[in-house]
Amino acid sequence: MKLLIIEDEQALRDNITHYFNEDGNICESCSSLLGAINKLSNYDYDCVLLDIGLPDGDGFAILEYLKAQMKNEAVLIISARNSLDDKLKGLNIGADDYLTKPFHLAELKARVVAIYRRKAFNSNSKLVFNEIAIDLLGRSVDVNNLPVTLTRKEYDMLLYFIANKGKVISKNALAEHLWGDEMDMHDNFDFIYTHIKNLRKKLLEATANDYLRSIYGIGYKFSPQ
Amino acid sequence: MKLSAHYSKASIIITISVLLVGAVVYFFAINYIADNQLNSDLTEEIGEVVEYVNLHGQLPKPVDFDEDQTTFVKTNQKYVPTRFFDTVYKNPKEKNPEAGRAITGLISLKGQHYIATITVSRESTEYLIQIIGAITLALSIALLVILFVTNRYILSGLWRPFYDTLNALKAFNISDSKRFHLRHNKVDEFNELNRVVENMASRVKNDYQHLKHFTENASHEMLTPLAVITAKLDTLIQDETLKPEQFEQINDIYSAASKLSRLNQSLLLLVKIENNLVDDAELLSLDGLIGQKIRQFNELILSRDIKVIEHLEEKEVTASKYLVDILLNNLFSNAIRHNIDHGQVKITLTANKLIFQNSGAEKTLNNERLFERFQKGQKSEGTGLGLTIVKNICNLYHWDIAYSFENSLHTFLITL
Numbered sequence: 241m242k243l244l245i246i247e248d249e250q251a252l253r254d255n256i257t258h259y260f261n262e263d264g265n266i267c268e269s270c271s272s273l274l275g276a277i278n279k280l281s282n283y284d285y286d287c288v289l290l291d292i293g294l295p296d297g298d299g300f301a302i303l304e305y306l307k308a309q310m311k312n313e314a315v316l317i318i319s320a321r322n323s324l325d326d327k328l329k330g331l332n333i334g335a336d337d338y339l340t341k342p343f344h345l346a347e348l349k350a351r352v353v354a355i356y357r358r359k360a361f362n363s364n365s366k367l368v369f370n371e372i373a374i375d376l377l378g379r380s381v382d383v384n385n386l387p388v389t390l391t392r393k394e395y396d397m398l399l400y401f402i403a404n405k406g407k408v409i410s411k412n413a414l415a416e417h418l419w420g421d422e423m424d425m426h427d428n429f430d431f432i433y434t435h436i437k438n439l440r441k442k443l444l445e446a447t448a449n450d451y452l453r454s455i456y457g458i459g460y461k462f463s464p465q
Numbered sequence: 466m467k468l469s470a471h472y473s474k475a476s477i478i479i480t481i482s483v484l485l486v487g488a489v490v491y492f493f494a495i496n497y498i499a500d501n502q503l504n505s506d507l508t509e510e511i512g513e514v515v516e517y518v519n520l521h522g523q524l525p526k527p528v529d530f531d532e533d534q535t536t537f538v539k540t541n542q543k544y545v546p547t548r549f550f551d552t553v554y555k556n557p558k559e560k561n562p563e564a565g566r567a568i569t570g571l572i573s574l575k576g577q578h579y580i581a582t583i584t585v586s587r588e589s590t591e592y593l594i595q596i597i598g599a600i601t602l603a604l605s606i607a608l609l610v611i612l613f614v615t616n617r618y619i620l621s622g623l624w625r626p627f628y629d630t631l632n633a634l635k636a637f638n639i640s641d642s643k644r645f646h647l648r649h650n651k652v653d654e655f656n657e658l659n660r661v662v663e664n665m666a667s668r669v670k671n672d673y674q675h676l677k678h679f680t681e682n683a684s685h686e687m688l689t690p691l692a693v694i695t696a697k698l699d700t701l702i703q704d705e706t707l708k709p710e711q712f713e714q715i716n717d718i719y720s721a722a723s724k725l726s727r728l729n730q731s732l733l734l735l736v737k738i739e740n741n742l743v744d745d746a747e748l749l750s751l752d753g754l755i756g757q758k759i760r761q762f763n764e765l766i767l768s769r770d771i772k773v774i775e776h777l778e779e780k781e782v783t784a785s786k787y788l789v790d791i792l793l794n795n796l797f798s799n800a801i802r803h804n805i806d807h808g809q810v811k812i813t814l815t816a817n818k819l820i821f822q823n824s825g826a827e828k829t830l831n832n833e834r835l836f837e838r839f840q841k842g843q844k845s846e847g848t849g850l851g852l853t854i855v856k857n858i859c860n861l862y863h864w865d866i867a868y869s870f871e872n873s874l875h876t877f878l879i880t881l
C-alpha cells in the first residue's frame with residue numbers, strides 16, 4: 241500500500257510514517273498544502289491521510305483537487321476539529337473516513353486498512369490471514385474452512401488485530417476501538433480481558449494457531465509467528 | 466396594552482375632555498350672547514313704551530306689543546333702577562310656562578309712577594341652544610368614531626414596519642449564514658431602527674464567527690500535542706524489551722492523556738452549548754435511545770453486578786441527537802461510577818419526566834454545588850464536568866433538573 245501522509249506536526253508525521261512503514265507499505269509525507277498537491281499531481285497513492293488544519297490552507301482544498309483531477313485515492317481525514325459540520329463536509333467532498341485527534345496509531349491503521357480494502361478490492365470481500373479467512377460482507381469467519389461463530393465485539397477485535405498484526409496494542413486503544421471514545425470506561429479494562437479470552441479460546445478450538453499474546457501490564461499483540 | 470391602544474386611549478380621553486370643556490364654554494357663551502341680545506331687545510321695547518307714553522299720554526294696551534307681556538304697576542317709589550332678570554313666561558296661547566327674560570323700568574305718566582315689566586319668551590334662544598348642542602354632540606360622536614377608526618386601522622398600518630422588524634428579530638438565528646436583511650419602508654424612524662438592527666445583527670454574527678473559529682482553533686491547538694503524546698506512546702510500547710514497571714508508567718500516561726483529551730472535549734462542548742452552537746435538533750425517541758444506552762453500558766453494568774430496573778414509556782423529544790447522547794452517557798456513567806457493587810440503577814421515563822436513580826454512598830450530595838464545574842466526589846476519576854454538561858444541555862432545551870436523595874437512592878429528576 242502506498243500512502244501519503246499530509247500532517248504539519250512533525251512528531252506526529254514521523255510516528256505515523258514509522259508505524260505504517262514496517263508492514264511493507266511505502267509511506268511518503270509532507271507538511272503543507274502546496275507540497276501535497278505537488279506530490280499528488282506527480283504520483284498516485286492508494287491512500288491519503290489528510291490533516292485538515294494545514295499552515296498554508298484548508299485541507300479541504302486537497303479533497304477538491306482530487307475530485308477535480310478525478311483521482312482515485314482513498315482519503316482519511318485526521319482532524320483536531322471534532323465538529324460535525326467539518327465531518328459531514330469532508331465526507332461529502334469525497335473523504336472516506338474521519339478520525340479525530342488524539343487517536344491511537346492502531347486505530348488509524350485499522351481505519352486505513354479498512355478503507356483501502358473497500359477501495360482496492362471491490363469485488364473481493366475475503367480477507368485471508370494464514371488459515372483464518374474472513375468474509376467481510378457476510379461478517380463470517382472460517383478457520384481451515386470451518387466456520388467459527390464470533391460475537392460482534394470478537395469479530396471487530398479480530399479485524400483490528402489483523403490490521404495491526406505484529407504490533408503491540410494497548411488496552412486503552414482496544415477499549416476505545418470497541419466501545420468508542422465517548423464512553424468513559426472508567427479505566428476499567430477487565431471486560432476487555434473477557435472478550436480476548438473468548439476470542440482466543442474460539443480460535444484455538446477451531447484449530448487456528450495461537451497468534452494472540454498478552455504483553456504484561458500494557459496490552460496485546462497479534463503476531464504471525 | 467399595545468402602543469396603538471395606549472395612543473387611542475390618550476387621544477380619546479383628551480378629545481372627550483376638550484369637547485366637554487368646549488361644550489360648557491360654548492353653552493355659557495351662547496347664553497351670554499343670547500341674553501345680551503334679549504336685553505338689548507328689551508331695552509328697545511321699554512324705550513318704545515316710554516316713547517308711546519310720552520306721545521300718547523296713556524299706557525299702551527297689551528295688544529300693542531304682540532308677543533311680549535307688559536305689565537304696569539303703580540308705585541310711589543321715585544326711583545327704580547332699570548334691571549333685567551330671568552322669569553317665567555306664560556304664553557297665553559299655550560298652557561305651559563316657558564323660560565322668559567324680563568326688564569323692569571320706571572315710567573312716569575302725569576305725575577304717577579309706574580313700574581313697567583316687559584317679559585319676552587326665551588324659547589327661541591333655548592331652541593337655538595338645543596340645535597347647536599345637538600349638532601355639537603353629533604360632531605363629537607363623529608369625531609370620536611373617526612379617531613377610533615383612524616387609530617385602529619391607519620395607526621396599525623403605520624406601525625406595520627415596526628412589527629415586520631420585530632418578527633424578523635424573533636426569527637433571527639445567529640448561526641444562519643445568510644445576511645440579516647430588513648425591508649425598506651417609508652418611515653424614516655423605522656428605517657433608522659432597521660439600519661441599527663442590521664448593523665447589530667452583522668456585528669453579532671461576526672463575533673459569533675470569531676468565537677466559533679476561536680473554539681475550533683483552541684481545540685486544534687490542544688488536541689494536536691495530545692495526538693503526539695498518544696502516538697509516541699503507541700510507538701514506545703512496540704519495544705518489548707521494556708520492563709513491566711515501565712509499562713505501568715506508560716499506562717498511567719495513557720490514562721492521563723485520555724483524561725486530558727476528554728477534559729478538553731468537555732470544555733469545548735460546554736462552550737458550544739453555552740453559545741448555542743449545537744442546533745441540529747430533530748425528533749428523537751427518548752425511550753429508544755435509553756434502551757440503546759443500556760445495551761451499550763451492558764458490560765460495565767455486568768462487571769459490577771449492578772441491577773438495572775427500567776420503566777420506560779414512549780416519549781419523543783426534539784433535541785440534538787448528539788447532545789441527548791452525551792446527556793444519557795453522563796447520567797449513565799455517573800449512575801454506574803458512583804454505584805456500589807451489586808447495587809442498582811433505576812431509570813423511569815414518563816410523558817414529562819426522566820428519572821435516574823442509583824444506589825451509592827449513603828450521603829446526600831451538596832445540591833447547590835453538584836452541578837458546578839469541577840465539583841466531584843473525592844474518589845471520582847471523572848473530569849468533574851459531567852453534571853455541568855448535563856445541566857447545560859437541560860438548560861438549552863428548557864428542561865428542569867433536580868437532585869435529591871430518596872430511599873437511599875441518589876435521584877436525578879429531569880422535567881421534560
